[in-house]
Amino acid sequence: MNQDRSDTGADSTDVIIVGSGAAGSALAARLAEGGKKIVILEAGPDRSNKDLISSQIWARRLKWSGPPVIETGNDKIGHIFNTGYGVGGSALHHFGVWPRLHPEDFNSFSSYERGLDWPIAYEDLKPWYDQVQQEVGISGDAEQETWRPDGAPYPMGPVPVFAQGHVIKRGFDTLGIKTAPLPLAITTRPYNGRPACIWDGWCDAGCPTGALANPLTVYLPKAKTAGAILTTNATVTRILTTRDGTLATGVEYAGENGSRKQLLARVVVLAAFSVQNPRLLLASASEKHPNGLANSSDCVGRYIMTHPAGSIYGLFDDETLSYLGAVGGQLLSQDGYDKLTHRDKGAFGSYQWMIAQAVKPNDLLGIGLTRPDLFGSKLQAFMERAIRGFATMTAVAEDLPDTNNRLILADEKDHLGVPLAKVTHTTHPESKALWQAVMDEGQAIFKAAGAQAIWTGPQAPMHIMGGTIMGSNPMTSVTNSFGQTHDIPNLVIAGPGLFPTSGGVNPTYTVHALAMRTSRHLLDNWNVLTA
Amino acid sequence: MKGCLISQAPLFVQGGAEKMLQTRRSFLSGAGAGLLTFSLGGCKVEMTPGEARRQQASYSILNAEEVRVLDALAETLLPGAAAAGMAHFIDHQLAAAPGRQLLMIKYLGVDPPFSAFYQAGLTALNVYSKTRYGQPFPAIDPAQAHELVTTISQENPAGWEGAPAPFFYFVLRNDAVDVLYGTRAGIEGLGIPYMAHIEPATPW
Numbered sequence: 195m196n197q198d199r200s201d202t203g204a205d206s207t208d209v210i211i212v213g214s215g216a217a218g219s220a221l222a223a224r225l226a227e228g229g230k231k232i233v234i235l236e237a238g239p240d241r242s243n244k245d246l247i248s249s250q251i252w253a254r255r256l257k258w259s260g261p262p263v264i265e266t267g268n269d270k271i272g273h274i275f276n277t278g279y280g281v282g283g284s285a286l287h288h289f290g291v292w293p294r295l296h297p298e299d300f301n302s303f304s305s306y307e308r309g310l311d312w313p314i315a316y317e318d319l320k321p322w323y324d325q326v327q328q329e330v331g332i333s334g335d336a337e338q339e340t341w342r343p344d345g346a347p348y349p350m351g352p353v354p355v356f357a358q359g360h361v362i363k364r365g366f367d368t369l370g371i372k373t374a375p376l377p378l379a380i381t382t383r384p385y386n387g388r389p390a391c392i393w394d395g396w397c398d399a400g401c402p403t404g405a406l407a408n409p410l411t412v413y414l415p416k417a418k419t420a421g422a423i424l425t426t427n428a429t430v431t432r433i434l435t436t437r438d439g440t441l442a443t444g445v446e447y448a449g450e451n452g453s454r455k456q457l458l459a460r461v462v463v464l465a466a467f468s469v470q471n472p473r474l475l476l477a478s479a480s481e482k483h484p485n486g487l488a489n490s491s492d493c494v495g496r497y498i499m500t501h502p503a504g505s506i507y508g509l510f511d512d513e514t515l516s517y518l519g520a521v522g523g524q525l526l527s528q529d530g531y532d533k534l535t536h537r538d539k540g541a542f543g544s545y546q547w548m549i550a551q552a553v554k555p556n557d558l559l560g561i562g563l564t565r566p567d568l569f570g571s572k573l574q575a576f577m578e579r580a581i582r583g584f585a586t587m588t589a590v591a592e593d594l595p596d597t598n599n600r601l602i603l604a605d606e607k608d609h610l611g612v613p614l615a616k617v618t619h620t621t622h623p624e625s626k627a628l629w630q631a632v633m634d635e636g637q638a639i640f641k642a643a644g645a646q647a648i649w650t651g652p653q654a655p656m657h658i659m660g661g662t663i664m665g666s667n668p669m670t671s672v673t674n675s676f677g678q679t680h681d682i683p684n685l686v687i688a689g690p691g692l693f694p695t696s697g698g699v700n701p702t703y704t705v706h707a708l709a710m711r712t713s714r715h716l717l718d719n720w721n722v723l724t725a
Numbered sequence: 726m727k728g729c730l731i732s733q734a735p736l737f738v739q740g741g742a743e744k745m746l747q748t749r750r751s752f753l754s755g756a757g758a759g760l761l762t763f764s765l766g767g768c769k770v771e772m773t774p775g776e777a778r779r780q781q782a783s784y785s786i787l788n789a790e791e792v793r794v795l796d797a798l799a800e801t802l803l804p805g806a807a808a809a810g811m812a813h814f815i816d817h818q819l820a821a822a823p824g825r826q827l828l829m830i831k832y833l834g835v836d837p838p839f840s841a842f843y844q845a846g847l848t849a850l851n852v853y854s855k856t857r858y859g860q861p862f863p864a865i866d867p868a869q870a871h872e873l874v875t876t877i878s879q880e881n882p883a884g885w886e887g888a889p890a891p892f893f894y895f896v897l898r899n900d901a902v903d904v905l906y907g908t909r910a911g912i913e914g915l916g917i918p919y920m921a922h923i924e925p926a927t928p929w
């Protein structure tokens with residue numbers, strides 16, 4: 195039995211986890227294995243591997259279909275593209291590029307007077323990175339990643355390099371810039387009962403084979419085996435607290451037919467991603483918390499970040515076979531990770547290249563969209579040429595946190611009466627300068643690789659972070675390093691919303707490492723926390 | 726409606742992307758045939774979107790004039806897209822529940838329902854064609870259609886109503902790419918393997 199009846203007649207459990215994506219499923223697994231009764235409430239529909247249909251058109255069903263998010267600012271966060279809905283969350287169709295943050299990402303303010311400091315150092319996360327890596331199965335080559343922070347070697351050998359990777363690598367080699375196999379949460383050999391990847395490039399539609407470590411593959415099965423209950427079509431609308439506002443007591447949620455229910459718990463974990471977590475906190479304002487829960491610092495909703503990403507495209511005489519591989523890519527370069535690499539151009543921040551993504555003809559990341567100016571017979575001719583010799587790589591650049599990049603509640607409400615989120619995001623000028631410098635570098639690399647034609651995509655938002663940042667100071671942050679809110683210790687946040695800085699790497703490996711560290715802390719301190 | 730459910734799965738059909746390979750595997754499974762249900766003479770008929778167009782299956786959202794403009798625009802944007810069933814693709818998606826719609830516009834900051842966006846854009850295109858060439862868009866010649874689409878891809882012509890013209894161009898152009906190149910037939914037609922893990926039961 196995962197739910198008991200409380201004195202008030204409402205059901206109760208040990209831990210409610212709001213959201214079944216990357217963070218929610220990892221926490222659910224560990225806490226359930228630690229003997230806690232877990233109920234995961236997931237707003238969207240149930241999903242199984244059968245829903246992961248190999249089609250870029252069908253893949254759009256996996257995107258956010260909850261209440262609209264109003265986006266403003268010069269560089270919007272691309273909410274729908276960057277967010278999933280339903281069991282597995284965004285992580286269900288994420289690409290599995292899993293590099294670690296670097297030590298310098300954790301103390302950006304102390305070292306450079308830019309950005310913010312984390313309340314922890316790389317060393318605090320290292321054992322959790324190592325543990326997750328073994329459990330999830332990351333493929334890569336630690337030795338070739340000369341920039342890689344200290345840590346255990348990968349449990350699986352690296353992704354194969356196909357023609358597209360070799361062609362682009364020529365450019366890096368010519369300019370003396372190092373590359374290494376891209377670290378991927380994708381199997382390169384059978385691993386823990388999962389089959390090896392077959393490099394057909396359907397990851398964006400969701401990998402149904404179990405080769406890519408999405409929540410359906412790794413942590414949700416563990417959570418369910420350990421007794422966690424997953425309730426779908428259950429949209430949390432409000433977090434409940436004690437009358438004095440010092441503890442969370444549970445949540446109110448709406449079922450599929452809109453009916454309202456309450457579920458009580460000793461610990462409430464918000465794992466509804468970087469936009470819905472702060473929205474829920476703000477929408478749960480009460481007499482004791484008039485500005486929203488956990489918001490005595492006025493930081494809830496602030497420091498929303500999204501990596502300014504940019505793609506380089508090229509046409510080569512070589513047959514690039516760009517349909518082969520994983521959608522995340524084949525090779526990585528973090529040679530420019532030093533935050534001062536492009537200081538002479540007014541830029542600040544870290545960046546990496548993800549090299550040689552597998553591409554399909556259509557959709558936002560497809561070949562056809564790389565030249566939106568072409569139509570008619572020119573578009574046809576381009577497609578026929580590009581399908582043979584197209585190559586691409588994508589930069590992930592750091593987004594400096596800015597207090598004005600912020601989520602607030604809009605006047606408009608959704609059908610359940612919860613105010614919509616309004617998110618403003620404008621990229622910091624030094625992050626914009628970084629993006630530009632990196633795009634220039636990328637074109638030089640493609641030139642050195644011998645591309646016949648080179649062009650670039652626009653600055654695009656990739657990943658959503660911040661909004662509920664962690665910190666040592668309760669006046670300037672929302673949670674401590676374990677994700678416990680400073681104001682309400684049994685209300686815990688999980689996910690990339692905790693990040694005070696974005697670094698120049700994809701966030702989900704760090705999301706998992708943090709979730710593991712948080713679960714250990716909750717289990718070890720359960721009695722104090724729930725006294 | 727009993728006795729009305731007919732399955733029409735031509736192995737080879739003329740024109741557009743469907744002329745492409747129908748692999749043995751997809752044919753045998755029936756999945757790659759990409760059948761959707763259309764309304765034809767009051768009956769529900771299963772056929773491919775391209776076949777639906779040839780058989781003039783009825784539309785749920787778009788009116789006849791809008792379909793004519795959309796067909797002409799599809800051909801200008803990407804030859805073969807109209808024959809591959811672009812009008813039926815868009816109509817079919819507009820008629821679906823918001824959470825199940827598969828149009829790329831859902832990423833692009835437009836709130837559903839999307840029919841207003843499409844219908845206003847098609848009307849504006851026709852009005853602009855009449856202003857510029859004295860004829861509706863389906864009646865102008867291909868060179869004029871090319872000129873006109875070039876203009877809307879770059880700027881809002883005077884008097885244009887609805888979403889900005891370049892955005893309308895962007896969305897419809899990508900719908901055309903979806904229809905012609907985003908299916909098994911389209912991908913194999915470009916000469917690369919489809920390699921589905923799970924074959925879509927219908928192209929969209």
Ligand SMILES: Cc1cc2nc3c(=O)[nH]c(=O)nc-3n(C[C@H](O)[C@H](O)[C@H](O)COP(=O)(O)OP(=O)(O)OC[C@H]3O[C@@H](n4cnc5c(N)ncnc54)[C@H](O)[C@@H]3O)c2cc1C
Pocket residue numbers: 212213214215216217218235236237238260275276277278279280281282283284285286287288289290291292398428429430431465466467468470474522657658688689690691700701702703705
């Ligand atoms: C196309 C794409 C590719 C990506 N590729 C990579 C990559 O290669 N590497 C990488 O590191 N990251 C990648 N990401 C990012 C990654 O998916 C996210 O960082 C990660 O999923 C965040 O985890 P989360 O648990 O915080 O949120 P999610 O995984 O999004 O889970 C949140 C869940 O909460 C649910 N929810 C929301 N509101 C409510 C509510 N009110 N009540 C109940 N449930 C609710 C949602 O439906 C969802 O299931 C990618 C993302 C996308 C979209």
Ligand code: SF4
Pocket residue numbers: 380390391392393394395396397398400401402403405406519520521
């Ligand atoms: S390329 Fe590999 S990880 Fe991606 S969908 Fe195919 S089998 Fe899965």
